[in-house]
Amino acid sequence: MAFKISGIVLASILFLMGCDSSRLYEEYRGMDSGSWNLTDTVTFVVPKPLPDSKTLLAIKYNNEYEFRNLYLTYFLKDSLNQTIESQLIEIPLFDSKSGKPLGKGYGNTFTKFDTISINSSEVFSSIQMVQYMRTDQLKGIESLGLKILKNSY
Template identity: 50%
Template sequence: MKQLSTFLFVIILLSVFSCDGQRTFEKYEGFETQSWQIQDTVSFTMDIPVPTGPSILAVKYNEEYEFRNLYLRYLTLDSLGNVIESQLVNIPLFENTSGKPLGKGFGSTFTRYDTLPLTSHKAYHRIQFLQYMRVEDLKGVEAIGLKRVKN
């Protein structure tokens, strides 16, 4: 009986410390072929009321990615589908000189987090991401994610 209660205590303790109380939304959309096609739009829709706070983009990539950076466009939309904001951003994925990955990870897979430079203070209901690298098949991108955290 004592072993069971100790086991349950450890499980509860781990679950409490593994939860991030600052996160209000987090979701990832993976690419089965580990490449981002130019016509593919990654979209995230949040429940109303929309959580407030910074929007953090996550790019999961591997060593097959051929470029130093990733240009992508994000569009924020309201609940009626009207565009609130549209902006092109440059996300560096590898160091300029050494070619070392800038993201966190191990092996050949890394995740780079970057805060989106939202200029509109209007709450958005949906956000869409499009790759702007001018290639049909952007190899090495495994997933795109979005995280909202409390201020």
Template identity: 50%
Template sequence: MRIALNLTGLLIVLLLFFQCSGNREFEQYLGMENISWGLQDTISFTMTHPLPEGVTILAVKYNNDYPYRNLYIRYVLKDSTDHIFESQLINIPLFENTSGKPLGKGYGSTYTRYDTLPLTSKVPYSKIEFLHYMRLEELKGIEAIGLKRVNN
């Protein structure tokens, strides 16, 4: 009886694990050299095949050296021939307005802020690029940018 309960419990845990991780189609993080993002640096993610409709999540890994409360980023969606079919400027809040408390999850002085990208195009894309629009040559405190794509 005890073995049957243990096997049932193990089966439930395995099913939950595969169910939760099975909807991820793409996930990648790109770290920044010198923990800063240059004005001319484009962060680019290329998929091996165009991704169907789904939720696209941007991850910004940052630390307390970041000098502002928000981050303006432009994302550019491209197909396999580098044809641009969507480009939009978005604002990612990283710290609370009043207290200055980090909005991301983390520990120590490093945090990661996740935000869903407001993609409007229904065309499957195979490349997405990110550029910062903060008007500084070197944007200190940005450690990495990540992209995660999950099924609906």
């Protein structure tokens, strides 16, 4: 009996240690075909206002990706779906000198996190992303993720 209770207490402690109190929002969207079509828009709906936060973009990619970097445009939308901010950003995925993949991963799949500098002081309710690589099918992009964290001062 004491063994069961200590096991439950240990499991509860490990569960609570795994919780990230700084994370306000996190979601991932997979690409159905393993590629990002030029006409595809990836949308994340943020459930509550997040005025003071840090936004991270996660890109899961594999060795089929043909370029060194990824250009994408994000659009911040308000509750009426009006664009309040948009910006073209560049995210390096491979080292320019060695050609090694950036980010963490194993095998031929890697995930690269990059901070999105959101300039708007307005609260947004969704963020939309489109690839801007000027190719119809951007092979090797498996998924995109959005993580919003509390700003720590």
